[in-house]
Amino acid sequence: MSDYHPLTRKQHEIYQFLVKHYQHSETAPTLDEICIGLGLKSRGSLHKHIQHLVEAGLVEPSNRQQRGIRLTPPQLSPMLDINPDDTIPYLGKIAAGQPLEAMASFSRITIPTQLKTKNECYVLQVTGDSMIDLGIFDNDWVIIEKRNYAQNGDVIAALVNNDEVTLKIIEQTPNKTILIPANKSMQPMHFDPNNVQIQGILVGQMRSYIH
Amino acid sequence: MSDYHPLTRKQHEIYQFLVKHYQHSETAPTLDEICIGLGLKSRGSLHKHIQHLVEAGLVEPSNRQQRGIRLTPPQLSPMLDINPDDTIPYLGKIAAGQPLEAMASFSRITIPTQLKTKNECYVLQVTGDSMIDLGIFDNDWVIIEKRNYAQNGDVIAALVNNDEVTLKIIEQTPNKTILIPANKSMQPMHFDPNNVQIQGILVGQMRSYIH
DNA sequence: TTATAATAAGAACAAATAGAGAACAAGTTT
DNA sequence: AAACTTGTTCTCTATTTGTTCTTATTATAA
Numbered sequence: 082m083s084d085y086h087p088l089t090r091k092q093h094e095i096y097q098f099l100v101k102h103y104q105h106s107e108t109a110p111t112l113d114e115i116c117i118g119l120g121l122k123s124r125g126s127l128h129k130h131i132q133h134l135v136e137a138g139l140v141e142p143s144n145r146q147q148r149g150i151r152l153t154p155p156q157l158s159p160m161l162d163i164n165p166d167d168t169i170p171y172l173g174k175i176a177a178g179q180p181l182e183a184m185a186s187f188s189r190i191t192i193p194t195q196l197k198t199k200n201e202c203y204v205l206q207v208t209g210d211s212m213i214d215l216g217i218f219d220n221d222w223v224i225i226e227k228r229n230y231a232q233n234g235d236v237i238a239a240l241v242n243n244d245e246v247t248l249k250i251i252e253q254t255p256n257k258t259i260l261i262p263a264n265k266s267m268q269p270m271h272f273d274p275n276n277v278q279i280q281g282i283l284v285g286q287m288r289s290y291i292h
Numbered sequence: 293m294s295d296y297h298p299l300t301r302k303q304h305e306i307y308q309f310l311v312k313h314y315q316h317s318e319t320a321p322t323l324d325e326i327c328i329g330l331g332l333k334s335r336g337s338l339h340k341h342i343q344h345l346v347e348a349g350l351v352e353p354s355n356r357q358q359r360g361i362r363l364t365p366p367q368l369s370p371m372l373d374i375n376p377d378d379t380i381p382y383l384g385k386i387a388a389g390q391p392l393e394a395m396a397s398f399s400r401i402t403i404p405t406q407l408k409t410k411n412e413c414y415v416l417q418v419t420g421d422s423m424i425d426l427g428i429f430d431n432d433w434v435i436i437e438k439r440n441y442a443q444n445g446d447v448i449a450a451l452v453n454n455d456e457v458t459l460k461i462i463e464q465t466p467n468k469t470i471l472i473p474a475n476k477s478m479q480p481m482h483f484d485p486n487n488v489q490i491q492g493i494l495v496g497q498m499r500s501y502i503h
Numbered sequence: 504t505t506a507t508a509a510t511a512a513g514a515a516c517a518a519a520t521a522g523a524g525a526a527c528a529a530g531t532t533t
Numbered sequence: 534a535a536a537c538t539t540g541t542t543c544t545c546t547a548t549t550t551g552t553t554c555t556t557a558t559t560a561t562a563a
Contacts (some may be wrong), residue, residue, distance in 0.1 A: 089509065111550060123512045148300070148519070148550060168550065191404045195500050208494060216427035216499070222406075236501070258512090288427070288497040289406050290447070301549095302521065321541065339541065341521085343526045356529075357540060 084175060088137060095119065096139055099152055109149025111160050196285030201227040203281070205238060205246075211262035212236070212248055217286060223248060224285030229278070236263075236283035242276050248283065303341050306330065307350055310363055320360025338398060403435060407496030412438040414492070416457075417451065422473035423459055425446070428497060434459060435496030440489070447474075447494035453487050459494065 098118055102110055112124045112131070121127050131150055134140040138231065141151050159278065190204050207221045215222065223238075231237045237251045239260065249260035252269075258277045261269040295308045301308065309329055313436065314322055323335045323342070332338055342361060345351040352362050401415050418432045426447070428434065434449075442448045460471035463480075469488040472480040 091510065108301065112552095113550075116347060121511075123515070124551080125553080125555095126511045143551065146519090150551095171559095187397050190406070191402060191500065193402050195401075195502075196498060198502060213427070216424070216429050216432075218427050219429075285501060286497075286499040287404065287407055290494050291406075291409060300520065323541095324539075332522075334521095335540080336524070336542075337522045343541095354540065356540090359530085 087128075088133075092133050092137075095127070095130050096134055099150065103152060109147075109151040111149055133281070190222075192287070196224050196287070198284050199227045202284065203227065205248075207248060211264050211267055214263040214265060217248070217263070218288065220285040220288075223283055224283035224287070226284045227281045229280075231234065231279050231282050234254070238280040238283070240278040241272065242279055246280060251279070294442050299344070300341075303344050303348075306338070306341050307345055310351070310361065314363060320358075320362040322360055326361065401433075401494070403498070407435050407498070409437045409495050413495065414438065416459075418459060422478055424475040427478060429473070429499065429501075430461070433498040434494055435498070436492035438492045438497045440491075441492050442493050449491040449494070451489040451491055452481075452483065457491060462490070 092181060095115065098115060099110070102118070110118070112127055115131075116122065116124060116127055119127075131140060135142050141153050143150070148203070161202070192204070201226050204222050204224055207217055207219060207223055210219055211216075225238045231251050231253075233252050235251055236248065238246055238248050239251070240246050241260070247260065249262055249270075252259040252261060253274070258272045258274045259269050260272065309326065310321070313329070321329070323338055326342075327333065327335060327338055330338075334424055342351060346353050350364060352364050354361070395420065403446050405413070413435050415433050415435055418428055418430060421430055423429075436449045442464075444463050446462055447459065449457055449459050450462070451457050452471070458471065460473055460481075461470060463470040464485070467485070469483045469485045470480050471483065471488065
């Protein structure tokens with residue numbers, strides 16, 4: 082996403098000050114107040130530090146409507162979480178030789194709204210190591226948005242040869258569909274487009290470390 | 293819903309004054325009374341602030357029958373109640389230089405029960421690449437079970453030098469604590485055990501592929 | 504050494520915010 | 534009726550605040 086912005090000593094000190102400030106205050110401090118708190122005499126100098134924090138993504142870019150320096154809220158919108166009905170069907174293991182349509186829905190799983198789209202989604206459990214270079218490991222769960230099309234480069238769940246569902250990166254040409262594993266030690270596989278049915282595209286992933 | 297009306301300093305101060313006033317009084321204060329209470333000399337200026345509070349929905353629009361400035365009765369907050377069972381607090385980004393205890397809980401997040409333990413858990417967002425060999429990438433979310441101990445080989449969130457929270461593999465000996473990144477290109481770091489405070493251990497992980 | 508980055512102070516400026524006071528209409532009190 | 538209170542609107546002015554610039558000083562790297 083954003084580039085890496087290492088903090089200098091002073092920037093770190095200022096960020097600390099802000100975090101501490103917000104632990105016991107609701108109001109966004111002004112540059113002058115921060116100056117006083119840190120023993121600085123110039124708003125101008127402080128401002129440059131703050132700007133660096135903005136670039137680092139730690140502080141919100143100031144807007145004309147609302148003065149004061151405020152930390153960036155978490156990107157997650159807390160509002161979205163109150164939807165009581167964000168469960169989606171769990172369809173079992175991927176790469177198990179069944180068209181997904183045909184599968185009965187085993188159960189439903191509660192997932193954070195951040196991991197799904199507005200469209201119909203379902204959860205599959207991954208088998209195998211074909212996507213480890215993307216950080217998708219054996220037994221991980223993936224959230225798939227149900228779809229029958231994709232763009233080149235998308236990670237998709239596809240039914241191959243009417244027999245097996247796999248998770249791969251897709252490259253499509255008019256007369257060929259290539260499924261590329263995210264694993265250096267595996268080879269891309271070439272198919273007739275008729276033998277590859279796209280089931281959906283990857284939108285989220287989960288892993289449990291509990292034994 | 294209604295638009296967002298951020299409060300300025302003065303508006304906040306005035307609102308606080310009103311709240312305090314109603315804690316020990318039934319009567320609605322007039323503009324002049326508020327002026328006196330706040331050391332203002334002009335009703336006109338105060339009135340503009342009050343109007344903003346009305347727009348923000350905090351103060352009732354005045355009517356001719358009933359003079360005085362009165363707060364809007366507390367409305368039902370739909371945010372608060374809906375099953376808090378499988379939501380856990382989101383505490384912000386990891387590796388950002390604050391003890392977790394000290395951080396205010398930004399918001400709560402719904403997670404599948406499979407990703408947490410029975411004990412107290414919270415969510416952090418990962419910054420950096422120090423755990424990529426374990427498939428934990430920049431911007432992933434990790435679920436941490438709150439704990440102050442761990443076993444060798446556990447992945448833990450730890451506060452280092454009272455300054456920075458990181459996610460690492462831990463190796464402990466009586467007189468040394470080693471934090472090992474899961475990244476071939478990074479070196480293990482050695483610490484005095486007193487300088488490493490364990491905050492919790494990794495129990496789950498999530499990633500969103502939605503742009 | 505030279506060069507570069509970090510830090511600091513202060514001047515100047517525009518926009519946002521805050522304040523004072525005057526005037527007025529509708530109600531209340533005397 | 535006259536005097537006063539109260540919410541409202543208006544104009545004018547003052548202060549605060551984020552921003553940009555220029556100028557120094559110090560520390561660190563080449």
